[in-house]
Amino acid sequence: MPTISNNHPQSPLRVEGLTLLKEGQEVPANCSAVRKRNRNPNDKRTGWQFNQPHVRKKIDIWNAAQKRRARENARFRAEQRQKGLYQKLREGARPSHVFTKHPDGTPKNCYERWVSIDGQEGQRQSGIRRACELAQKRISPTSGLFGLKEYDNGYFRSLAEASTAAFISLPDVKIRYAETQSTEQPARSATINRQPTLRQDDFHVEVGDRKYKIQVKGAASWFKRLEWIVTSPLATEKQFRRYRSDLLNLISEDVINQLELSLGLDVREQLLSSTTSLWSWLRDNVTLDSKESFLRLYKRESNRFQRYLYTFAEAVFPRELEVIDRAVEFFLQVKEQAPEMIGDVVDTYIECLALAMEELGYEDHIRTIHSNFYHWRRNRSRLWSLLPRRYQPTKWN
Numbered sequence: 001m002p003t004i005s006n007n008h009p010q011s012p013l014r015v016e017g018l019t020l021l022k023e024g025q026e027v028p029a030n031c032s033a034v035r036k037r038n039r040n041p042n043d044k045r046t047g048w049q050f051n052q053p054h055v056r057k058k059i060d061i062w063n064a065a066q067k068r069r070a071r072e073n074a075r076f077r078a079e080q081r082q083k084g085l086y087q088k089l090r091e092g093a094r095p096s097h098v099f100t101k102h103p104d105g106t107p108k109n110c111y112e113r114w115v116s117i118d119g120q121e122g123q124r125q126s127g128i129r130r131a132c133e134l135a136q137k138r139i140s141p142t143s144g145l146f147g148l149k150e151y152d153n154g155y156f157r158s159l160a161e162a163s164t165a166a167f168i169s170l171p172d173v174k175i176r177y178a179e180t181q182s183t184e185q186p187a188r189s190a191t192i193n194r195q196p197t198l199r200q201d202d203f204h205v206e207v208g209d210r211k212y213k214i215q216v217k218g219a220a221s222w223f224k225r226l227e228w229i230v231t232s233p234l235a236t237e238k239q240f241r242r243y244r245s246d247l248l249n250l251i252s253e254d255v256i257n258q259l260e261l262s263l264g265l266d267v268r269e270q271l272l273s274s275t276t277s278l279w280s281w282l283r284d285n286v287t288l289d290s291k292e293s294f295l296r297l298y299k300r301e302s303n304r305f306q307r308y309l310y311t312f313a314e315a316v317f318p319r320e321l322e323v324i325d326r327a328v329e330f331f332l333q334v335k336e337q338a339p340e341m342i343g344d345v346v347d348t349y350i351e352c353l354a355l356a357m358e359e360l361g362y363e364d365h366i367r368t369i370h371s372n373f374y375h376w377r378r379n380r381s382r383l384w385s386l387l388p389r390r391y392q393p394t395k396w397n
Contacts, residue, residue, distance in 0.1 A: 093119075121366045124241075132195055148179070155180060160216050160275045161202060163282060168214075172291045174206040178213070187213075187267070188346045189256055192248040192320060193364065194353050196346055199253050204268065207291045213268040214298070215250075218275040219305070219391035222247065222312060229373075230380045240373040241366070247313050248320055252349075254306065255324060259331060260345050271302040272309065280393035301394040308391050315386040316376070319362055326356035 049055060093115060100108040148155045151162035156177065168175050176182045178201040186198040203214040225243055229235045257270040288294045314321040330352035334341055342348050357364055376383050 124366055132197075158216075160218070160278060163278060164203065164214070164216055164273065167278065167281065168203075168205070168288065168294060170288055170291060170294060172207070173294055176204045178202060178204050188344075189249075189253045190346050190350050190353070191245065192252060192324075192353075193245070194350045196350065197249075201268075205271075207295060211268045212271050212298075214271045214273055216273050216275060216278070217250070217305075217309075219308065219312075220276060223387075223390065226316065226383075230376050230383065235377075237370050237373050241369055244317060244320075244369060248317060248324075251309065251313055251321075251324060254309075255328060256345060256349055259328070259349065263335070263339075263342070263345065265345070271298050272305045273298060273301055274305050274391055274393075276391050277301050277305075277393040281396055284396070286396045297394070297396055304394055305391070308388065311388050315388065316383070317372075319360075319372075323353065323356045323360055323362050326360060327352040330355055 050059070102108050148157060151159070153162055153166050154177065156162040156165065157179065161177070165175060165177060178184075182201075182204050184204065186200050188196060189199040190196055201213040202216050205212040205214055225239075229240050229243055254270060254272070257267065260267045261269060288297070310321070327349065331342075331349055334348065334352070356362075362368070
């Protein structure tokens with residue numbers, strides 16, 4: 001039986017006026033499927049003329065010039081974008097990644113927008129205002145945070161805190177973990193940004209009628225965090241700001257505690273304890289046999305660690321420490337000349353801090369913090385020469 005091709009007039013697959021193509025595409029049968037050359041209608045030259053050597057040479061020269069011009073234009077646009085980028089960076093703007101999601105919560109896209117230096121300062125001040133509102137509502141900064149882990153002697157945030165609770169286990173010393181066991185309200189304090197806040201103590205200790213609070217801090221972590229911030233290419237200005245706040249707020253808390261004790265207020269005396277000394281005591285199998293030995297050891301440790309804290313902070317943040325010292329001088333002047341004006345120690349200290357900043361010309365702006373960040377990254381060798389030696393543990397005997 002003879003076969004009929006698709007192009008035969010009697011073929012059932014042939015559609016009148018259409019030419020069948022691959023993948024089901026159809027074009028009119030009287031139209032060519034070959035793309036026409038986009039030629040200038042005024043150009044009457046034929047293909048034979050284009051193939052002539054002298055004409056082909058001119059065309060090749062013209063094509064090469066067009067490609068060279070396109071490369072130069074692309075390079076010029078890239079240089080302009082880079083200049084614009086550097087100009088934004090010099091003005092203090094920083095890229096900020098914004099994530100968006102679909103209504104069902106799945107990631108939609110991520111884009112980058114630039115935030116000016118004033119915009120970053122606005123975000124910082126917004127965070128300060130939220131923290132002030134929490135402090136007015138008597139809500140601790142650490143309330144609701146996860147991180148409690150179960151140890152042999154209870155739930156604590158770190159091994160150092162669990163070891164401290166086990167180390168101070170005397171019948172005549174009452175110790176409570178402030179995070180979970182204390183019913184007292186967190187003590188009011190202030191930050192270097194003149195922000196009232198609440199500080200969560202680590203331990204509340206009672207020895208007879210005397211009350212103390214113990215803060216366990218790691219001196220080695222100050223070195224490690226600073227080394228990362230100053231040397232790592234992945235370090236950010238935000239990490240430097242957080243490091244500045246953690247270190248200087250601890251000093252402000254200690255200063256306020258000393259001012260409250262000088263006024264004779266019924267507050268807990270703060271004792272600073274380093275993890276360096278704690279691990280040394282545990283390695284040497286030190287045991288506390290009485291409340292006198294506890295007070296003698298921890299007061300000596302607190303005095304040494306306090307001096308080291310101030311020396312270390314002054315090397316990294318000399319201007320901020322100068323402001324704090326001047327604020328303390330203002331507070332003591334008010335205490336001597338008009339003690340009745342001191343209503344609340346924290347509020348008065350914040351006012352003295354503002355006066356000290358104004359007198360010393362310290363600009364409490366994010367621009368100052370960023371310039372300090374880049375200064376230490378450029379002069380890291382000088383920073384290492386200013387830092388004190390690593391903290392040595394306190395001898396127990």
